[in-house]
Amino acid sequence: MRGYPLKIKRVIENLQKLPGIGVKTAERLAMSLLRRSKKDSIELAESIKDMVMNVKYCSKCRNFSESDVCDICSSPSREKNIICVVEQPEDFFAIERAGEYRGIYFILHGSISPIEGIGAEELGIDYLVKRVKNEGIREVIIATDPDVSGEATAIYIARLLQDTDAVVSRIALGIPAGGHIGYADEITMIKALEGRRRIILE
Amino acid sequence: MRGYPLKIKRVIENLQKLPGIGVKTAERLAMSLLRRSKKDSIELAESIKDMVMNVKYCSKCRNFSESDVCDICSSPSREKNIICVVEQPEDFFAIERAGEYRGIYFILHGSISPIEGIGAEELGIDYLVKRVKNEGIREVIIATDPDVSGEATAIYIARLLQDTDAVVSRIALGIPAGGHIGYADEITMIKALEGRRRIILE
Structure with missing residues (x-):
């Protein structure tokens, strides 16, 4: 990155650390941040800081939340005896966008991957099983991705829940x-x- | 964007204002900013603020610069009587990366576009012509893009420089x-x- 002033270089390097952003895109974004109104770029920076400092995991479903218990887990209008298990917050948002599901969620933040050292503990699966047992959950819908690790995770969770009263289902x-x-x-x-x-x- | 906590929504909306970033990419980036270390995300935000507050236009070539006159314009090792005219700072960086050119630059920050109301004044062309006349410039290499507005800009500049002593050339x-x-x-x-x-x- 010959020729860039240091302060621009720093932004380009930081942008490149984000997934899917190569050097060309990072350069283009940095230029655009400089070109448009200062106000907009500072607003972006401030919003990132504010989000990172104040968004945490919901203590019940592990979803991103501004409060200790998220809006869905604390909503009186959601059915608390159906849990939908997803890999990522994006999956949760996709299901919410569809607008049909009225139960609650559990976010794994990943799927079982022995190569990456991601097991049941990292995904909170023990805590999920405990919740299913203690809270009288009626159904657990497993909505992990239909790929190798998502399927393995689904089967792993289904086995752990075999002895509970909950029906375990898989999305179609x-x-x-x-x-x-x-x-x-x-x-x-x-x-x-x-x-x-x-x-x-x- | 149903379901997102407000602080995440704010980041997604701000990211979407950047060129080439749609809602899906903005969501993915926001999630990644949350998922990775807080330190890295805050460093990104800080670097954007620092850049936007401190990077300005070089008073000689209109390139982005941390100082009033940029490193190239103030470098004693650059030939001050050859000016390469480019549309954008990215074009300047591409030429610098090639490593062959030893002259100085002039950045238009655009090309002539009557529809968008971008004319000679917005592009600093009057100032360029004045510099060519007053500073005894020997050659002006026009490296605007080879598209309709880039070609029009090249021809416009060439006409204005017709009566000067400078040779006006176009990249191959x-x-x-x-x-x-x-x-x-x-x-x-x-x-x-x-x-x-x-x-x-x-």
Whole structure:
């Protein structure tokens, strides 16, 4: 990065540490931060600091939250005996956006990965099992990603919950809405066929 | 963005104002800022603030600079009678990275665009012409982009400098190094043919 003033270089280097941001994108972003109004760039910096300093994990579901217990866990309008287990806060937000689910959540912040040293403890699975047992949870919907580690995590959790009263379910895998059957990969196709449901004519 | 705590929402909204960052990328970046060490995220925020508050325009070449006159304009080792005119600081950095050019620069921060209301004044072209006249500039290399507005800007500047003692030149257009002749578009191909140079065997 020959030629950049030091203060610009520092921003470019810091931006490059973010996922998916290479040197070209970092340069472009730094230039844009300089080019637009000072106010907007300072507002971005301040908002990042404020978020990082004040957002913590909800003590019940491990989701990002501004308070000790998040809005969902403390909401009287959510069903407290259905837990949906997801890998990441983004997954939680995707489900919330759909607007149908009325239960509560549990966020693993990852999936089981022996190579990366991520096990049940890092993911809070022991705490999840304890909650299911102690809080009379009726159903646990496992919505981890349908990939190798997500599937392994789903099966691992299902085994641990075998002896509890909770029904353990897995979200459906299949062709996405608006997708094309012809473009589906083999595994998705197999799962879509396996998960077929009878058409009931009224 | 249903479901996000306010402080996260604020960061996502601020990130989305940057060029090329849509809602999905903004969400992913915000999550990553939360997930990694607090120190790194605060360092990013601080570096943005520091840059925005302290980087200004060089009074001679209009490039971003920490001091009133930038390192290149104040360097005794640069040839002060050759000016390379570029649209953006990124273009300047690209030329510096190549490491061959020993002259000075002039940064327009844009190109002539009547639709966007960007004319000679906004680009500092009057000041450039004054410098060429007053400082005995020998050559002006115009390295604006080879697109419609870059070409228009190049021709506009060349006309204004017609009556000065400076030679006005344009960077060569052609097939990029490592590129494929078969993939070149028509205009590049025409320019590459027009700009052909005799092979001199030693």
